[in-house]
Amino acid sequence: xxxxxxxxxxxxxxxxxxxxxxxxxxxxxxxxxxxxxxxxxxxxxxxxxxxxxxxxxxxxxxxxxxxxxxxxxxxxxxxxxxxxxxxxxxxxxxxxxxxxxxxxxxxxxxxxxxxxxxxxxxxxxxxxxxx
Numbered sequence: 001x002x003x004x005x006x007x008x009x010x011x012x013x014x015x016x017x018x019x020x021x022x023x024x025x026x027x028x029x030x031x032x033x034x035x036x037x038x039x040x041x042x043x044x045x046x047x048x049x050x051x052x053x054x055x056x057x058x059x060x061x062x063x064x065x066x067x068x069x070x071x072x073x074x075x076x077x078x079x080x081x082x083x084x085x086x087x088x089x090x091x092x093x094x095x096x097x098x099x100x101x102x103x104x105x106x107x108x109x110x111x112x113x114x115x116x117x118x119x120x121x122x123x124x125x126x127x128x129x130x131x
Contacts (some may be wrong), residue, residue, distance in 0.1 A: 027115075032123025033130035035116045038108070045127055052106065058085050059125045074103030090124070091117050 042051040053066035063079025064071040078101045083089060093100045094111045111117050123130050 027118040027122035029119070029123045029126060029129035031116075032119035032121070033127070035111065035120040036123055038111065039120075042106075042108075055124060059087065059090065059121065061085050063089075072103065072105040074101050074105070078104075087121055090121050094120065 036045075039052075039055065043053070043055045044050050045054065045056055047054050047056050049066065049069045053069040053071070061084060063083045063085060064075045065079070085093075089100075094117045095114075096110045097104055097106050097108055098110075111120065
């Protein structure tokens with residue numbers, strides 16, 4: 001019955017579900033700042049694009065909308081229907097980028113632990129909260 005779902009699809013669903021649990025309410029921006037180290041090789045929080053687009057204000061920002069960044073065709077298509085990087089979409093993408101956006105040029109394999117994803121999103125919502 002569920003044979004058409006991949007492991008990554010199930011993982012994304014589990015991560016997204018766990019982020020909206022009571023445990024997610026305890027997400028820690030300081031721990032998220034540490035988790036951001038995985039992202040910092042390609043993304044910045046200073047408004048400047050690097051290999052990837054800057055992540056200032058990414059939470060609730062429309063997908064593929066950063067001025068001056070050249071997105072892959074796959075990412076542009078993913079955002080064509082007005083999708084925004086809400087917490088659920090971010091959780092799914094961070095867990096399995098290449099499954100969530102098939103054809104993405106982002107080489108990162110994904111964040112494995114749901115608590116790291118929750119903390120990372122908490123940090124991205126308000127980086128100053130980690131200081």
